[in-house]
Amino acid sequence: MVLDLIVRNAGLPDGREGQDIAIAGGKIVAVQPGMEGEAERVIDADGQLVSPPFIDCHFHMDATLSLGLPRLNTSGTLLEGIALWGELKPLLTHEAVAERALRYCDLAVSQGLLAVRTHVDICDDRLLAVEALLDVKRKVAPYLDLQLVAFPQDGYFRSPAAAANLERSLDLGVDIVGGIPHFERTMEDGARSVRALCEIAEKRGLMVDMHCDETDDPLSRHIETLAAETVRLGLQGRVAGSHLTSMHSMDNYYASKLLPLIAEAGVHAIPNPLINIVLQGRHDTYPKRRGLTRVKEMREFGINIAFGQDCCMDPWYSLGGADMLDVAHMGLHVGQLTSREAMRFCFDAVTVNSAKVMGLHGYGLEVGCNGDLVVLQARNPIEAVRLRAARLFVIRRGKVVSETPARIAKLSLDGRPQSVDPAAYAPTENLTY
Numbered sequence: 001m002v003l004d005l006i007v008r009n010a011g012l013p014d015g016r017e018g019q020d021i022a023i024a025g026g027k028i029v030a031v032q033p034g035m036e037g038e039a040e041r042v043i044d045a046d047g048q049l050v051s052p053p054f055i056d057c058h059f060h061m062d063a064t065l066s067l068g069l070p071r072l073n074t075s076g077t078l079l080e081g082i083a084l085w086g087e088l089k090p091l092l093t094h095e096a097v098a099e100r101a102l103r104y105c106d107l108a109v110s111q112g113l114l115a116v117r118t119h120v121d122i123c124d125d126r127l128l129a130v131e132a133l134l135d136v137k138r139k140v141a142p143y144l145d146l147q148l149v150a151f152p153q154d155g156y157f158r159s160p161a162a163a164a165n166l167e168r169s170l171d172l173g174v175d176i177v178g179g180i181p182h183f184e185r186t187m188e189d190g191a192r193s194v195r196a197l198c199e200i201a202e203k204r205g206l207m208v209d210m211h212c213d214e215t216d217d218p219l220s221r222h223i224e225t226l227a228a229e230t231v232r233l234g235l236q237g238r239v240a241g242s243h244l245t246s247m248h249s250m251d252n253y254y255a256s257k258l259l260p261l262i263a264e265a266g267v268h269a270i271p272n273p274l275i276n277i278v279l280q281g282r283h284d285t286y287p288k289r290r291g292l293t294r295v296k297e298m299r300e301f302g303i304n305i306a307f308g309q310d311c312c313m314d315p316w317y318s319l320g321g322a323d324m325l326d327v328a329h330m331g332l333h334v335g336q337l338t339s340r341e342a343m344r345f346c347f348d349a350v351t352v353n354s355a356k357v358m359g360l361h362g363y364g365l366e367v368g369c370n371g372d373l374v375v376l377q378a379r380n381p382i383e384a385v386r387l388r389a390a391r392l393f394v395i396r397r398g399k400v401v402s403e404t405p406a407r408i409a410k411l412s413l414d415g416r417p418q419s420v421d422p423a424a425y426a427p428t429e430n431l432t433y
Ligand SMILES: [Zn+2]
Pocket: 058, 059, 060, 119, 211, 310
């Protein structure tokens, strides 16, 4: 049998070394040392880390790469961002949204990011962004898995046409029910929106992913309703709460009651560290809250946590680059996740944990999984986060879809080495992860 591809001498995220990964018919057919056989293409990983692809389970592809349209966010604040999105929305065209999204997906693939869950604003009656992203989803399917969330950005009850538009979007093929309960007019409306939206998901057999409690208000407790509705409707494992930043500011006693409720409901948590650290705490003087949700405590309760990117060069955030290692790096710092075990978790939070959130089939490095891999210029997952390592090869279904040269600097220093490979600085002893 001639294989599609063999990646030789790979280090795996679980710490195994010297592994060969063989792919045939788009699937992984062997993971073992010293694999015999020929392949159309052979890549020598040279002991570097080979991982399943990165996943971003919280993004806004209808807004990405719109930075500067119709003007720049000069103050860098959320309020100017919201105003800007309001100015931009009426000017959007199907072609422009689709083109920016496709261009973003090119960047994502080059960064080994091969699955994205994007929210799409359904409050514009034209549903132009919905149709554009459904087109994009079909176009990118050979190289990137795209899930769409029907997101009532201006409020499910607060925006008059949102309820009807949400149903229309789901009819058109949008995959997931979204929401924004903390943005409704009252706490009561917020809780009502959670109930209504979960019922829609239950009726249609869909997943739920809500922007939930993206605020510093410790009394914003819609996650409690989201967990309760998940249990009531039997949606365990199909519901995600995005952001959950109010938990940062909650009373400890209340949080101690809430955490087991979230765990019991099997609700996934999706913090977005880059955005949470720049947008939360803005009303504080000093001390200034970080706003990241309680990642350590959630982990202790076995709650599945995935980090999302949220934004890339859009009205709310001028930076970003489809780099999920950058997201993990920020999450590690802001969450003070610095034990060896916790740093290792940060890599999972942009790979395997995210696959659980999205319900992806065939994700992973076991035999029978999809032949989707990233070869990184790093010795192990912690090093990959530390270096925000170069993606040397990105492989989709056994085919190389992106290659980046290793980041090697040439040095001109008397009596010193002639080149520097940042990955070669990895610690060589006592590597436990
Ligand atoms: Zn978001």
